[in-house]
Amino acid sequence: MTAADPVKVMKEEVGKAAAALVKSNSVVGLGTGSTTAYAIQYIGERLKSGELKDIVGVPTSFQAEVLAKQYGIPLTTLDAIAHIDIAIDGADEVDPQKNLIKGGGAAHTREKVVDYLANQFIVVIDAGKLVDKLGSSFAVPVEVIPMAMTPVMNAIKKLGGKPELRMGVRKAGPVITDQGNMVIDVRFDDIPDPVNLEKTLNNIPGVLENGIFVNCADIVLIGEVIDGKPSVRQI
Numbered sequence: 588m589t590a591a592d593p594v595k596v597m598k599e600e601v602g603k604a605a606a607a608l609v610k611s612n613s614v615v616g617l618g619t620g621s622t623t624a625y626a627i628q629y630i631g632e633r634l635k636s637g638e639l640k641d642i643v644g645v646p647t648s649f650q651a652e653v654l655a656k657q658y659g660i661p662l663t664t665l666d667a668i669a670h671i672d673i674a675i676d677g678a679d680e681v682d683p684q685k686n687l688i689k690g691g692g693a694a695h696t697r698e699k700v701v702d703y704l705a706n707q708f709i710v711v712i713d714a715g716k717l718v719d720k721l722g723s724s725f726a727v728p729v730e731v732i733p734m735a736m737t738p739v740m741n742a743i744k745k746l747g748g749k750p751e752l753r754m755g756v757r758k759a760g761p762v763i764t765d766q767g768n769m770v771i772d773v774r775f776d777d778i779p780d781p782v783n784l785e786k787t788l789n790n791i792p793g794v795l796e797n798g799i800f801v802n803c804a805d806i807v808l809i810g811e812v813i814d815g816k817p818s819v820r821q822i
């Protein structure tokens with residue numbers, strides 16, 4: 588028998604813990620990525636068992652929509668609801684102030700809309716996503732409308748960033764977002780002020796949204812494996 592992948596174990600454990608926080612009669616923002624996929628699965632299982640009743644989901648991506656349908660979670664849109672009670676979403680980096688870099692799945696634009704609207708935003712990560720400073724291990728994803736690609740890249744270089752167009756895997760050419768745009772991944776040697784960088788990037792004409800999320804996460808659930816046993820702690 589092969590040993591279970593510890594990162595997968597952490598993701599499942601933390602996804603399950605987040606799903607347990609969802610209450611009946613609520614509107615739930617459904618995030619994107621492999622960790623949130625477990626939360627969606629367990630929300631679906633709680634619905635199926637009757638433990639959870641009358642919830643509707645707001646998906647943050649095509650992936651979340653497909654998974655929600657697969658696990659029997661009814662869906663709605665932002666036009667049909669007055670608020671979102673809770674959103675569950677992953678992250679690529681989390682700093683001690685609970686600022687995030689998101690967008691590893693190129694879904695950060697819709698994720699930002701849904702996660703910021705939620706009364707409670709729960710971030711689900713494995714312990715490897717914790718960093719002292721944002722940008723230490725992950726580039727900042729920036730969604731750009733295709734005709735503005737070159738001027739946006741030039742503007743980013745002037746800010747000291749190193750931009751790289753995200754390319755598809757098992758697809759020739761760039762990654763195309765759910766909105767039909769492209770993603771530039773930007774490495775910064777240092778991000779001393781994430782609040783300011785988020786605004787500065789979004790002010791470049793042609794940028795739709797970037798993956799820095801500040802002052803937004805309420806709870807971060809962290810999946811860990813300690814002495815071979817999976818556990819979840821929160822900050």
Ligand SMILES: O=C(CO)[C@H](O)[C@H](O)COP(=O)(O)O
Nearest residue numbers: 620621622677690691692694
């Ligand atoms: O921001 C995201 C997608 O745009 C994801 O939430 C983030 O990339 C984390 O993904 P995973 O849980 O697969 O590590």
